[in-house]
Amino acid sequence: MTKPSDLDWNDLRYALAAVRAKTLAGAARSLGVEHSTVGRRLVALEAALGAPLLTRGPEGLSLTAIGQTVAPLLEQMDQAALAVQAAVRSQTVRIKLATPSAFGRLLAPHIGAFQAARPEIVLEILSGSRPADLRRGEADVALRSGTVDGDDLIAKKIGELDWSLYASEAYLARHPASVGSRDLRGHDLLGFEVGISNAPLARWLEERSEGARVLMRYREVSDLLAACVAGMGITILPCILASLEPSLRRLTGESLGKSRLSIVYRKEASLAEPVRAVIELVTEALRGHLGTPGRR
Incomplete structure (x- = not known):
């Protein structure tokens, strides 16, 4: 008897593509692979199940009696996979970080580790000389050089440039x-x-x-x-x-x-944990660079 562990879940995806396309070539195009790969996956799946799902004829692929039972289940699995993706996306938090131009190079080596540790946080880097308007929601967090005005903003000094x-x-x-x-x-x-x-x-x-x-x-x-x-x-x-x-x-x-280098954010934004995580990322990344002497 086939156990769930015997099935390669990826083979089921290939089978669904074949069912929908009704040809190996059509399934291969939809998946971006060679048609031989689709054929090999189908053979492996049918061997694991111990029963054929599709027959091959002059007019393409047709479902066997067992295949007709399995095909709706494959569609349900595809919908479930999409639901899983949607559920994850719904938990994703996007934080817009505004930086002066060229500062992205200082942050880049640290962002990979941050994203690995906090995959639910998606960073959008906005780079340029024009200060982003935090009050209007153009950014959630901003890295700024110079003075910062506004009673509704918090400016945390990182160091001096x-x-x-x-x-x-x-x-x-x-x-x-x-x-x-x-x-x-x-x-x-x-x-x-x-x-x-x-x-x-x-x-x-x-x-x-x-x-x-x-x-x-x-x-x-x-x-x-x-x-x-x-x-x-x-x-x-x-x-x-x-x-x-x-x-x-x-x-x-x-x-x-x-010039003073500060991390700036709205007072109410400081209550959000993802915002605090981004503030910590930027602060720690830049403190390691501040005070670095220029080349002579």
Whole structure:
């Protein structure tokens, strides 16, 4: 007598596809496999059951008497499998995490372990320079640099970002610059887009652009970082990001400025355990990087 343990549940899926398609080729197309695979699975299932489910003829596959009894049960099993998937999806929690551009690279090594431990939490990463509006639900949690306003928001400080001047080795081979020098005359600079050029660190660069050429302006730090790595010019970058790039050289030993890095969320959101789990993930991931010296 066949025991449940004798059955390969995957074989039942192949059998259902064959019943529906009425041909091995049709079943194979629906499953994305070779038709020989479907045939082999059917043979294995029928051997385990000890009875044939389908007969093969010139017009395709037809159900045997036992197959006619089994076919509705296969459909019920398929519906049950879909119900299991739906039940799991209903328990899935989606948390939207907003980060400044380029910070995803710092979080990525930690997200895999987090998802393995908390499969019910699906992270949606929103990256960009525009702050997400937490009050309007654009994000549940946000990583922000600088000050945070709003009595209905909680801003938990993670640490401080140091900023410094950087250039790639390729750029410095063409335009030598001494370490520690703040004289940018004659150099190509990578600046900030006009809309954010009044930020303190952006102003620092603008004030020293006399006698230099501002080659390009960027809104996103990720684009600024990529241009610097490509050897296009000198720019000011967060050391936490620039230190990950082997080709970049830090031109000022001291920090040119600091900005507060905080994890921000709505007060009521702090009551949700999945939100607390994401806050802990981001906090622990970034604390390991803060204070990392830039490459010299």
